[in-house]
Amino acid sequence: MSDMSETTEAAVETHDEAHDDHHPSDWEYIKVAIILAVVTAAEVATYFESVFTFFETRWILLTSLFTMMIFKGWLVARVFMHLKQDKPVLQQSFFSGVLLATTVYIVTLLAFNVFG
Secondary structure: HHHHHHHHHHHHHHHHHHHHHOOOOOHHHHHHHHHHHHHHHHHHOOHHHHHHHHOHHHHHHHHHHHHHHHHHHHHHHHHOOHHHOHHHHHHHHHHHHHHHHHHHHHHHHOOOOOOO
């Protein structure tokens, strides 16, 4: 009985040690939060009327918003979904799905003539 419990304890310790390297530090989470806050502030700033005069066409405004949206989604998926530690094929399959969804969304917006 003691052999079994020792084996289980050793397996749990090895499993915990193996996963310690994969998790980001607290400081990395803080950096990600700061980056997300800055990008979100830039997105919110586009709602003010003075920004509309800066962007001459709606197309430029929407392109910048889409770029910020994709960047934020990529950053959240990479850090909080731990895609950074996954195999490259898993990262590529996830982000190709995101790219496909974004493309379908843009095509739908084009069909309704949202870009002007």
